[in-house]
Amino acid sequence: MATTNRYTFLQRLLHWLIALLVFGLLMAGLGFWALGYEGLKGLLGDEGVNTVYMLHKSFGILVLLLTILRLVLRFRTPPPAYDPPLGLIERLVGGGIHLLLYVFLIGLPIGGWIATAASGYPIQFFGMTLPGIIGENKELGEMMFTYHGIGGLIVAVLLLIHIAAGLKHWKLKDGIMTRISLP
Template sequence: MTKITNTSQHYGAVAILLHWLMAVLLIALIALGLYMSSLPDAGFDKKKIELILLHKEYGILALGLAMLRLAWRVGNVLPELVVQLPDWQKVAARFVHLSFYGLMFALPITGWLMSSAASIPVYFFGVRLPDLIAHNEYRFQLLIEVHMWLGYALVGFIVVHATAALRHHFICRDNTLKKILPGAGY
């Protein structure tokens, strides 16, 4: 049985649930973001607007989950990396994990700032959230760019991270992936 909290050898149930739930959510938000942005602006068709609203709503959900996840991570033991890992890989792994936390906050916050700069309200399941900054066309355009490049960075980190995880599991055959899967032994 997987414990609720982390141990030095295994992620606990809450960390595992948040990891996989957010992996699905973030990948879906990237796919949706890229798809909706590729739709033509002409007439700003209804489908594009609906998809942007959906993206914003779930993007704010990702921000809420990121806060919960960060709180859980700082209040819990951090499972050790596989001991035989060379130092550079340990540094790289921790660097990618920390960068993920940065991006999990930076993406929704720039999205929210972008909407405020365009004077388009942000709703979270029916509740109107406050504007973060005043209307400003220049900042709006700049934030679109920043949000996009942060999205590309997230894609890059996911590719590196998932490739490393699968390599550890299938080639090195160590505990790296099992540590973050439910039910695996301690």
């Protein structure tokens, strides 16, 4: 397939890097939900659980930054044409899923940042402490962590739809997957 029908290498690299990071963040979030703080503490100890939370916050902020970079690149370099063209329904559903993923990959880290700050915890980014977006408000923090978890579940569903569509196109061998593949 011609290179004009592919995203740039940097766009493709960012896609797969963000996908890997989001998968890890969702797995960690599932662990937080399933085990809770005390369960994680019993499994990993104080230092281990603090490291897991610090890494979750750090990688979440990294996803925010990489997603913003990906959007900037997308506006500077429009997506390649579909070859063969997609039907109207596929374009609408695919475009809607992509839009929702972008919204959530920006909104979830910001919501997590707000929840963390409101709960009185440090905003950690790989050893640095960043400023909180808002002041301490335990009730708001608890509510925001609930929304953060629900948002994570929504992202998981959106990703399942996105992956299913990718597998469909891969099975059809219609060339759509070459737009975003790395090699």
